[in-house]
Amino acid sequence: MKTCSIALLALALLSSAFCNTVHAQNIDQLAWMTGSWAQVKEGETVRESWLGPQGKLMVAVNLSLSQRRGTTFEFLRIAETANGLAYYASPQGKTPVEFKLKEMSEKKVTFENPTHDFPRRILYWMATDGAMHARIEGNIQGKERTIEWRFEREKNRAVAHLRFEMTGEYFD
16 A cells, blocks of 8 residues: 555656646747748748747748749747647638647657647757758548748848848848
């Protein structure tokens, strides 16, 4: 009986520690996503710029130009909510879809919405070479699909935009 009580107490303490770890995760741990990022491939340019974290919030815009699909955009945000971190995606400015935090480590984060068809999961991670990867996973017409991007940091773009704001001249 005493052994069973000790085991139950240890299990309760372990699960309490796990819950506290999940709730201790905050948006400041995603600061590595901040900045302007681009993937330029033949026939497609995808840019994503993240601001924050500030005031329990990060916001971003994704602007894509593809020879096949034309121009698309998406408003994004990650917010600390009462239930933990949540990612909100608004493709083409539509009503936001919420994806709750599933996993987070030092340089990787996964959000999930199991009731949404595509995407169901949204992942971001930082590679050792400094590239930020993004991947969406889910179901399209009954088939599992994945789309992945490899973003490079746009260092000079921010300087060029600042120069434009200050002088009215833009050099790319």
